[in-house]
Amino acid sequence: MSHLSEDVLARARELVGLYPHPRSALIPICHLAQEQDGWLRPEAITEIADMVGLTPAEVLGTASFYDMLHTEPVGRYLVSICTNIACMLRGAYDLLEHAEQRLGVRPGGTTEDGLFTLEDAECLADCGRAPCLQVNHRYFGNVTPEAFDQVIDDLTAGRLDSEVPTHGTLIRVRREGGLRVDGQQIAEERAAMAERRAEAAGGGGGGA
Amino acid sequence: MAITEPPKILTSRLAFEDSHRLERYLATGGYQGLRKALAMTPEQVAAEVDAASLLGRGGAGFPAGRKWSMLRKGPIPYLVVNGDESEPATFKDHVLVERDPHQLVEGVVIAAYALQVARAFIYLRGEFALGLERVQGALNEAYAHGALGRDIFGSGFSLDIVVHPGAGAYICGEETALLESLEGKRGFPRIKPPYFPAAIGLYGEPTVVNNVETMSNLPWIISNGAAAFTALGEGRSTGTRLFALAGHVRNPGVYELEMVKTTFRDLIYAPVLGGGILHGRELKALIPGGVSAPWLGPEHLDVPLGQDEVAACDTMLGSGSIVAMDDHTCVVRAAWRITHFFWRESCGQCTPCREGGGWLEKILRRIEGGAGREEDLDLLMDACDNIAPGVSWPPQQTTICVLGPSIPSSIASAIRMFRDEFLLHVKEGACPHG
Ligand SMILES: Cc1cc2nc3c(=O)[nH]c(=O)nc-3n(C[C@H](O)[C@H](O)[C@H](O)COP(=O)(O)O)c2cc1C
Ligand code: SF4
Ligand code: FES
Numbered sequence: 001m002s003h004l005s006e007d008v009l010a011r012a013r014e015l016v017g018l019y020p021h022p023r024s025a026l027i028p029i030c031h032l033a034q035e036q037d038g039w040l041r042p043e044a045i046t047e048i049a050d051m052v053g054l055t056p057a058e059v060l061g062t063a064s065f066y067d068m069l070h071t072e073p074v075g076r077y078l079v080s081i082c083t084n085i086a087c088m089l090r091g092a093y094d095l096l097e098h099a100e101q102r103l104g105v106r107p108g109g110t111t112e113d114g115l116f117t118l119e120d121a122e123c124l125a126d127c128g129r130a131p132c133l134q135v136n137h138r139y140f141g142n143v144t145p146e147a148f149d150q151v152i153d154d155l156t157a158g159r160l161d162s163e164v165p166t167h168g169t170l171i172r173v174r175r176e177g178g179l180r181v182d183g184q185q186i187a188e189e190r191a192a193m194a195e196r197r198a199e200a201a202g203g204g205g206g207g208a
Numbered sequence: 209m210a211i212t213e214p215p216k217i218l219t220s221r222l223a224f225e226d227s228h229r230l231e232r233y234l235a236t237g238g239y240q241g242l243r244k245a246l247a248m249t250p251e252q253v254a255a256e257v258d259a260a261s262l263l264g265r266g267g268a269g270f271p272a273g274r275k276w277s278m279l280r281k282g283p284i285p286y287l288v289v290n291g292d293e294s295e296p297a298t299f300k301d302h303v304l305v306e307r308d309p310h311q312l313v314e315g316v317v318i319a320a321y322a323l324q325v326a327r328a329f330i331y332l333r334g335e336f337a338l339g340l341e342r343v344q345g346a347l348n349e350a351y352a353h354g355a356l357g358r359d360i361f362g363s364g365f366s367l368d369i370v371v372h373p374g375a376g377a378y379i380c381g382e383e384t385a386l387l388e389s390l391e392g393k394r395g396f397p398r399i400k401p402p403y404f405p406a407a408i409g410l411y412g413e414p415t416v417v418n419n420v421e422t423m424s425n426l427p428w429i430i431s432n433g434a435a436a437f438t439a440l441g442e443g444r445s446t447g448t449r450l451f452a453l454a455g456h457v458r459n460p461g462v463y464e465l466e467m468v469k470t471t472f473r474d475l476i477y478a479p480v481l482g483g484g485i486l487h488g489r490e491l492k493a494l495i496p497g498g499v500s501a502p503w504l505g506p507e508h509l510d511v512p513l514g515q516d517e518v519a520a521c522d523t524m525l526g527s528g529s530i531v532a533m534d535d536h537t538c539v540v541r542a543a544w545r546i547t548h549f550f551w552r553e554s555c556g557q558c559t560p561c562r563e564g565g566g567w568l569e570k571i572l573r574r575i576e577g578g579a580g581r582e583e584d585l586d587l588l589m590d591a592c593d594n595i596a597p598g599v600s601w602p603p604q605q606t607t608i609c610v611l612g613p614s615i616p617s618s619i620a621s622a623i624r625m626f627r628d629e630f631l632l633h634v635k636e637g638a639c640p641h642g
Contacts, residue, residue: 018370020327021411023392027375031334052392065394065555067376068334080335084296085499086454086531088545122378122549123296124335127454127529128461137337169337169373173344177351179358179368 003043008032012051014175022052026062028170030069035168039070068137068169075110075117076166077155079103080134083120086127095131096120098145102152115156138164211474211481214440214466217428217448218421221308228342230349233310239355241427245318246363253322257426259434261446266290266381266419267498267527269515271444276323279407279414286415287320287328288390289423292374292381294333295498296549298529300450300462301420305332305339308424309346313369315423317356318430320367323416327368330420331386334375343371378553382609383417385555396555397609421450421528441467445514449528451475455494456534458483468514472496472504475513476532489534493625497526499546500614502601503621522601523617538641540633543622544572550615561612564595568619575630578637585623585630592616 002009012032015025029051033044040063042056049056063069081099083092096107099118103111107120126132129141133148140151154160165171221227221236233239245253258273289312293301304312312330320328332339347369350356358366372390374380380389384398387410402408409415425447429437438446445467453475454460463481472494476482485491493503502523504511511517518525533542551565568591574580589599596603596613599620603613623630632640 021391024372024390026392027334027389028373030375031373062392062394063375065377066334066374069375083545084549085495085542085545086297086460088541089455089531089533089537122552123294123298125293125299125302125333127297127299127452127531130454130460134335137335139338169334169340172337172341173371174348175344176348177357178347178370179366 002047003041004033004047005036008036009047012048016051018175023054026052026054026059027066027069030059030063031168031170034070035166035171038076038167039073073110074167076115077135077164078117078119078137078167080119080121080124080137082122082124082126082130082132084123084127086123087130087132090130092131095133095143095145095148099148102149116152135160135164136167137169211478212466212469214448214464214469215432216464217437218304218308218311218424218450219462219464221311222303227307228309228346230310230346230353233308234353237431238310238427239314239353241430242314242317242321242355243361245321245430246361246365250322250324253318253430256430256434257319257322260425260429260437261434261444262422262425262429262437263444263446263515264419265421265425265449265528266383267295267500267524269525272418272422275418276319276416279323279416282414284323284325284414284416285327286410286413287316287323287325288383288387288410288415288417289316289328289330289420290381290383290386290417291330291332291336291339291420292378292386293336293420294378294381295500295527295529296546297454297495297531298452298498298527299454300452300528302336302339303450303462304420304424305336306342309339309342310350311424311427312343312420313346313350313356315426316369317350317360317367318426319416319418319423320369321365325416326366328370329390329410330369330371331380331390332371332373333380334373336373340371340373347371377555378549379555379609379611382611385609386417387415394555396557397611399608441469442512442514443468444516449513451513452527452529453482453532454529455531456486456489456491456537457532458486465513468512468517470513471510472513472530473509475530476509482532485532485534487534489536491532492535492537493533493539493621495531495533495618496529497524498529499531499549500524500610500617501526502617503625505625524602536641538576538639539622539626539629540572540576540639543618544569544576546618547572547615550611554611558607558612560595560606561615564591564612565615567591568615572619575633576639578633578639580630580634580637582634584634585627588619588623592620 012029016022049059110117132141226232262272263269377395379385380395385395389395547569551569554561556562
């Protein structure tokens with residue numbers, strides 16, 4: 001039996017079919033695996049490697065480059081507090097300190113109950129509402145210490161379940177319609193283009 | 209200067225709660241630009257964009273029409289849209305992607321038609337969870353509406369668009385790193401030349417890369433014509449631009465303003481825009497164009513917001529973001545935080561960037577923490593000089609991409625403008641701002 005669920009596998013196969021080369025689906029599929037497990041478990045990495053035609057080490061090596069792909073477990077909620085310049089000017093480090101105290105962990109740490117992982121983040125592109133944060137990559141802006149406590153209370157009580165889904169940035173993304181990519185068709189398209197390019201280069205006096 | 213009231217090219221729908229839905233889009237002129245484009249030849253569409261002098265909105269400001277024409281000599285397989293938006297203090301594409309995704313999609317279809325590509329990718333930073341949903345939602349609606357897919361609006365032109373998530377890496381905004389990332393690899397910028405991914409792009413094939421805001425301008429340009437676009441702004445800086453204002457202002461936010469007709473002072477102080485500095489304080493310095501740009505002081509407030517006008521002050525309009533810092537700001541800390549960012553986000557391929565960034569970060573942290581030494585200022589400038597010889601603007605290139613040579617910008621600016629404050633940190637071991 002596979003580690004990744006039928007649903008994740010089906011969506012992963014669909015992703016592979018969207019690209020001229022399967023490897024392009026690597027990052028999107030990693031997001032799907034995190035939707036299921038919260039992080040990239042070794043079993044998931046092995047199955048992803050199979051799907052995109054790489055070795056598990058290659059998948060891990062690529063994934064480890066990206067901040068959003070976790071090669072170690074994280075809490076149910078990933079709380080990312082931006083401390084970059086615009087947020088810093090509006091009190092982000094005070095907010096981070098408050099968060100450390102409230103959650104009892106340092107950036108990178110996870111609370112004992114496994115609910116929260118705290119993160120010191122770079123600019124989240126919401127600087128107009130500084131200081132801001134994301135929980136599982138859903139925005140909260142103009143966050144005061146009181147507002148922070150409220151968010152944590154609401155999350156703990158399950159009051160934000162519709163605003164803040166569990167992990168996976170693609171969890172609510174579904175593709176409907178569109179041309180399906182067929183490997184054969186792409187190969188033909190590419191060959192025809194290469195031919196036309198060669199013609200253009202040869203016949204057009206080497207303009208390009 | 210008086211603030212002009214140009215037509216809203218990019219933000220006309222933002223007042224609507226459902227600005228992201230097809231119904232609203234169609235009720236407000238949506239997909240009319242595309243219909244018009246499809247009735248023209250691809251060459252005519254490209255010529256219109258060229259005539260509009262649409263400068264790229266991603267940071268470098270290269271004219272979109274010129275970029276396209278460099279390539280249009282042969283077939284182009286791919287169009288890639290850069291929605292990585294990770295330059296600190298830049299948050300305008302975020303608005304476009306979440307609040308008007310159809311405008312972006314229409315722009316991409318128009319560009320794809322002009323370039324005759326059959327496949328386009330919209331790369332969005334992975335943290336845009338809602339943005340990914342909204343753009344995919346718009347694509348789904350566009351397919352169903354016939355504005356995308358096979359035989360668009362009966363024109364015979366077909367296009368597929370795939371929205372692709374990043375996964376948290378600033379460097380993937382650099383276009384060649386973005387292509388590596390889209391290929392499923394680490395985001396390592398590629399060695400130049402070629403200077404544009406134009407020639408050897410995605411999967412080694414010709415590829416056009418353009419920013420989200422650049423694309424979002426196209427429906428209006430085609431609907432209203434290049435002449436209407438060039439009637440706005442001045443010189444090379446035509447049309448409007450989204451300016452993302454942040455920091456110590458009363459009303460931070462994204463403002464669409466006519467190019468060149470507005471100054472930094474208008475943007476920061478006008479009651480309908482920034483509303484002035486918070487708590488009635490004074491402006492100490494501002495960072496134009498993203499944190500890669502050298503800073504400006506209050507003496508530059510009357511500089512117009514145009515590409516060449518800002519470039520004339522030895523900095524850049526860049527990504528269109530402006531950070532205002534008030535007179536209580538510790539500039540050592542500000543420079544440290546920006547350097548900390550670059551150091552953290554360096555991809556590590558080039559020694560000056562990887563090692564230099566680390567040194568600079570450490571020295572700044574030492575000074576900020578009150579343990580700095582007199583010779584540290586020279587040491588900082590020395591290290592800066594090693595990363596970008598001469599520490600001039602635009603910086604000299606010693607690395608594969610311009611992230612590395614951007615590191616000295618904030619440090620050199622802060623030391624040049626506020627040397628005394630640095631010395632005070634060193635001599636007194638304390639910050640005058642507490
Ligand atoms: C380190 C670095 C980060 C960049 N980040 C972005 C980005 O987030 N978004 C963007 O559109 N361009 C970014 N750029 C610029 C792109 O390389 C490229 O010039 C741009 O996407 C081209 O589109 P345009 O011509 O429409 O502006 C970045 C460049 C560098 C060197
Ligand atoms: S300059 Fe820095 S970020 Fe750019 S390629 Fe070199 S090491 Fe990587
Ligand atoms: S600096 Fe915090 S979101 Fe941009």
